[in-house]
Amino acid sequence: MKLVVQVKLEPTPEQTAALEATLRACNEAANWLSALGHARGQVSRRALQCLAYAQLKARGLAAQPALHVLRKTADAYTVLNANIRNGNLGRPGAKRRRKAESKPITFRPGAAQPYDDRCLSWQLDAGTVSIWTTAGRLRGVAFACSRQVRKMLAEHRKGESELIHRDGLWFLMATCDVPEASAIEPTDFIGVDLGIVNIATTSDGVIHAGRALNRHRKRQRELRRKLQKKGTKSAKRVLKRQRRKETRKATETNHIIAKRIVTEAERTSRGIGLENLSGIRQRARLKKPQRVALHSWAFAQLGRFVEYKARRAGVPVVYVDPAYTSRRCAECGYIDKANRVSQARFECRSCGVVAHADRNGSRNVRALARELWRRGAESHAPAPGAGAGRGPVVTASGGCRAASLVP
Secondary structure (H helix, E strand, C coil), rough: EEEEEEEEEEEEHHHHHHHHHHHHHHHHHHHHHHHHHHHHHHCCCHHHHHHHHHHHHCCCCCCHHHHHHHHHHHCCCHHHHHHHHCCCCCCCHHHHHHHHHCCCCCCCCCEEEEEECCEEEEEEECEEEEEEEEEEEEEEEEEEEEHHHHCCCCCHEEEEEEEEEECCCCEEEEECCCCCCCCCCCEEEEEEECCCEEEEEECCEEEEEEEHHHHHHHHHHHHHHHHHHHCCCCHHHHHHHHHHHHHHHHHHHHHHHHHHHHHHHHHHEEEEECCCCCCCHCCCCCHHHHHHHHHHHCCCHHHHHHHHHHHCCCCCEEEEECCCCEEEEECCCEEEEEEEECCEEEEEECCEEEEEHHHHHHHHHHHHHHHEEECCCCCCCCCCCCCCCCEEEEECCCCCCCCCCCC
């Protein structure tokens, strides 16, 4: 299983200038290459290398960085073409699709740049790295790292790393190939009902409330509204400083919830049943005030976190169809829209059972997961490719960031 470890660099002012110049040169070369490949209709790795490898080296890039620029550009077009084929940019002739197809892909001046072991070496004992730049090899660039991350780098680092400049800070994203635990045969399942008011409710009766996170989101929305209305330079500076705060809070909350669920499943030798909520934003029809809550609901992220943590623990994960889980009685199986009296209250019209609505739903998820596993359903946790991108992200401090995963 691949994990991506985030390590914070602490360069000197001279080293910072060299790193900034390197990212700028690499991304200028990528933009030039993208325009050339788009104009000639040749955007595959092989075609771009035959077309412009020598010219990239003439622009001041060494051999390996030039190859990384080629691959980065070709991969960007691969993703674009996949989105077009899958209809993510609309049907043929759609305005959004025409706009994407009509112009070359561009890269920000500070966009990430890949590095391999020929361009980047780690001195873990000294806490430094040696990295290629357009100004020559930089040696002794310090990095900050927790003991856990340092151990992971020493034992499992493998493959490429990426240099990232974000919010004035420098990071290296290093890929680690961590061995997976052998999957257990579950004795039962923990059903997890996902929601907005209660982020996750388990069939054991544990409720992970979303009250604090929802209050935080409301405060952040109100703050953004006031600052945008004010529109001064100082207000814009505060907006820039606050822009990822809500996302970081949601990510941290999802990490904590996912770890508690997986730990309990591992301790009791059970699997985990989750609702497959993909496409719910397209299916749901809500009033305008409710749309903000729906579109800020990070249920997919929580599912990814549960998946990758379960993979590390050998716990099977099964996704079930969420249809009628909130209307079905977990005792007698009777389904009726009227069973769901309110957000929190469930009253069965057939057998008279009264229960917490989310707990009743989680029991239904548990029953469905158990039945699917009995029929031979495949676990989503040990399956190759689970998670997002090339792997989860472990932060150097053990904390959380947007779109990151922490063990």
